[in-house]
Amino acid sequence: MKKFTLILLLLPFLAFSQKLKTKKDRILIDEKEVAIFKEPVRDQYQLFDLKGNKQFTVEYKGMSEGKTILNQWLLLTSADESKKTEIPYEVLINSLSPSRIMFHLLSAKYELFDENGFNQSKIDAFFNTQRESISDKTLKTKMEVVSSKKDKQEKVARYRPFVKNDGTIMFGGTAGTNIVGKAMSSTYTAFGNNNTVNVYDLDNVQVATARATGNMNNDVEVTLFNDSKFTYPAEKRFAGPDNSSFVKELIEELVYRDITLGHQAKSYNRNLMNEKIKLAKERSRNIYNVNGYAFDEKGTRYDGIITAQFEKLDINQTGDTQVVDAIDNYGKNVSIKYKNEKGKERTITLSAKDNVRFFVKNSDGSETGYEGMKVKGDAMKKLSNAMSLGFNNAYFYEVIHNSKGNSVLVDPVEDDRFVIKLKNKSEGQMIDKRNNEKLTVQLAEYLSGCKKLAAEIKKGAFDLKNSENLINIVNEYNDCE
Numbered sequence: 345m346k347k348f349t350l351i352l353l354l355l356p357f358l359a360f361s362q363k364l365k366t367k368k369d370r371i372l373i374d375e376k377e378v379a380i381f382k383e384p385v386r387d388q389y390q391l392f393d394l395k396g397n398k399q400f401t402v403e404y405k406g407m408s409e410g411k412t413i414l415n416q417w418l419l420l421t422s423a424d425e426s427k428k429t430e431i432p433y434e435v436l437i438n439s440l441s442p443s444r445i446m447f448h449l450l451s452a453k454y455e456l457f458d459e460n461g462f463n464q465s466k467i468d469a470f471f472n473t474q475r476e477s478i479s480d481k482t483l484k485t486k487m488e489v490v491s492s493k494k495d496k497q498e499k500v501a502r503y504r505p506f507v508k509n510d511g512t513i514m515f516g517g518t519a520g521t522n523i524v525g526k527a528m529s530s531t532y533t534a535f536g537n538n539n540t541v542n543v544y545d546l547d548n549v550q551v552a553t554a555r556a557t558g559n560m561n562n563d564v565e566v567t568l569f570n571d572s573k574f575t576y577p578a579e580k581r582f583a584g585p586d587n588s589s590f591v592k593e594l595i596e597e598l599v600y601r602d603i604t605l606g607h608q609a610k611s612y613n614r615n616l617m618n619e620k621i622k623l624a625k626e627r628s629r630n631i632y633n634v635n636g637y638a639f640d641e642k643g644t645r646y647d648g649i650i651t652a653q654f655e656k657l658d659i660n661q662t663g664d665t666q667v668v669d670a671i672d673n674y675g676k677n678v679s680i681k682y683k684n685e686k687g688k689e690r691t692i693t694l695s696a697k698d699n700v701r702f703f704v705k706n707s708d709g710s711e712t713g714y715e716g717m718k719v720k721g722d723a724m725k726k727l728s729n730a731m732s733l734g735f736n737n738a739y740f741y742e743v744i745h746n747s748k749g750n751s752v753l754v755d756p757v758e759d760d761r762f763v764i765k766l767k768n769k770s771e772g773q774m775i776d777k778r779n780n781e782k783l784t785v786q787l788a789e790y791l792s793g794c795k796k797l798a799a800e801i802k803k804g805a806f807d808l809k810n811s812e813n814l815i816n817i818v819n820e821y822n823d824c825e
Contacts (some may be wrong), residue, residue, distance in 0.1 A: 364448050365435075370448055370468070373459040377724075389443060391457075398423045399462050402446055404433065415482040418446060420471070426689045427471040430478040496600040503604065505595040507588045513543070513595055513605060525551065525605035527595070529587045539582040545599070549609040554584035554594050554657070564594065568608050569617075574601065619658075624657040629757050631704055636711075638680045638702035640694055648682030650704050652740060653712070656755040675739040677754065678702050678714070697738035699770070713743040715753060720764055721774030721786060740763075745815045748822045752814045762814055764790065766821075775808050779780055782807050789816070794824035 364373050371379040371391075379399075387404040401421040407414045416433035429736055436472040437448050450456045455466050504517040507527060515522040525545045543552040552634045554566045564578045576597050598605075626631055629678070636650035654675045679693045681704070694700040696716025705715045718738040718800045741753035741763050749767030764787065765772035773790040775783055781804070788802040797820050800806070 364444065364451060366441065366444055366447070370672060371457075373451070374804075375388050376459055377489055377764065378459060378461050379457055381447075383443070389446065391462075391783070393462050399467060400456070401425075402450065404435075404442060404446065405479060405625045407479075414485050415478060417478040417482075418449075419479075422467075422471050424542055426445055429471060429473065429475050430480065433477065434749070457477055458666065461477060470546045482510045496596075499602075503599050505592060505599055507591045507595060507628060510587060511588075511591070513591075515604075516661060527733060529582075529591065533585070539581075541587070541594060542580060543591075543605070545605040545607065545609050545611045549613075551603060551605060551609050552594075552598060556590075564597075566597070568603065571614065616749055620659045620813050621657065624659045625660075627661075628657055630657075634704045636680070636702060636704040638700060640692075640700050641698040646680045646682045648679050648680045649701060650678060652678040652702070654740070676716075678716075678740060695738070696740045697736050704741075713746075714740045715743060715751065715765065716755070717763070717772045718770070719772045719774040721776050721778075721783075744811065745818060750822060751817050752811065752818055754811070758801075759810065762808075762811060764814060766790070766793075775814065780808050787817075791821055794821050797821055 363375075364371065366372070367380070369380055369382060370377050371381060377394060380394065380396070384390065384391070386490070388398075388401065389403070391399045391546060393399060397725050398556055400423055402483065403419045404416070404422075405419050406416045413581045417430050418433050419428065419430050421504075429655070431454070434449055434453070435445055436452055437445060438449075439445050451458060454470055455463060456470060457463060486518065491546050503515045504520065506514045506518050506520060508514065511527040511529070512523060513525040514525055518606075523546070525543060528542050528544070530538070530540045539556040539558070539754050541554045541758055542550055543554070545551050549569055551569050552805075554564050557563045557565060560668045562578045562581060563575050565575050569571050574597075578590065578592050578593055582590050631650055631652040633656075634650050635648075637645055637647040638650065639645055652675075656674060665694045676696045676770040677693050679691055681689065682693045685688050694702070694716075697718065698716065701713060703711045705711055718736065740756065742752050742756050743751050745752040751763075751765045753763040753765060753772065755761040760777065762775040764775065769790070773787055784804055787808065788798040791798050791801065797817065801817070806813065806817060
């Protein structure tokens with residue numbers, strides 16, 4: 345079955361493996377005359393059956409811009425000239441004869457005629473098929489190319505780049521004094537494809553690396569400092585020892601793409617880093633410049649702009665926000681910019697170890713509260729604590745439930761790390777990543793003020809990984825009081 349299917353798939357190709365050739369005004373397939381053609385004008389052919397009845401006209405069309413061929417296609421017109429359509433010009437055989445290439449395409453791919461002559465149903469279907477206008481599309485492309493060339497000429501004229509023999513790049517032409525960078529060429533290798541030019545700006549940033557491929561089109565592949573790439577067909581060839589003409593054309597291509605050297609790359613990298621930081625801030629759980637208020641350890645209230653950083657920024661989106669190479673202060677401090685009684689702007693930083701609180705105002709009018717505290721339980725909340733010379737296990741936690749001054753809180757970064765904090769205790773009890781069996785003993789001891797509840801917890805009546813259970817525990821503790 346597989347062999348039979350393969351044969352069926354190959355049949356169209358086998359059928360048109362028959363040899364097509366022209367002799368005077370005749371088209372022959374396997375030495376059999378099948379059609380008559382006339383060439384009233386160059387590259388235009390009128391096709392007739394052997395009785396002299398006109399079938400259609402085919403004409404080669406092409407459009408170029410300078411030395412570059414933009415596109416090639418065939419225009420076909422029906423016998424009565426009422427219908428026209430365009431198809432891509434495709435070379436399906438090895439031949440130096442344009443007519444033979446066209447006739448073979450019409451026979452082999454579109455099946456308009458074969459060894460038995462013209463196929464009228466195929467011809468009718470061919471002219472009734474809607475196709476895009478290749479000529480219109482190519483004309484649009486040409487207009488874009490012409491516009492690009494004009495744009496390029498205008499930009500180059502504006503900067504007038506010039507390259508000295510020592511590789512110094514200047515703007516302002518041969519008499520210019522505006523040095524913007526330097527180009528360094530590799531040693532020339534005849535017929536090689538590794539001839540390169542490195543372009544540096546005034547900050548010694550390698551702005552571009554150009555490689556002459558050495559192919560027929562003299563293409564040059566360019567990689568920019570921001571890892572983007574482009575290729576252009578060079579008019580000048582890489583040569584040695586004087587390569588200034590090749591480099592000048594390269595600089596013109598850079599200028600056309602708005603790469604103007606000087607200090608541009610440094611500014612670009614700085615702006616890119618600022619944008620990365622901005623996006624990293626948006627992705628993080630940190631709080632930056634949000635309206636709110638805070639209470640210090642004495643209960644003094646400060647209204648203003650709140651900033652609190654709970655995690656390291658993941659600027660390069662590696663997924664790693666763990667601090668392992670510095671003293672960890674993330675989640676331990678909050679700063680608030682406020683105005684004093686004289687209307688002067690001040691900034692104060694409050695520490696979680698002093699049991700301070702702060703609140704941020706959300707866009708929907710609600711507020712989110714945070715409490716600073718030391719915790720019992722997982723002393724190694726963060727790996728970097730082990731390296732911190734100023735070790736303390738006090739952090740800010742987000743309040744998710746508060747009743748009668750007793751609270752359930754969650755780590756602002758790790759959603760599965762909770763804290764229960766009683767108002768009459770200086771420390772909170774952390775519900776960390778350890779299993780329930782170990783956590784129940786500590787939590788039962790922390791809530792020993794309610795013996796019945798503590799006993800239930802110790803027996804494993806609650807899944808301590810569930811925040812709703814923790815809220816129920818605090819509410820039951822309040823009822824117990």
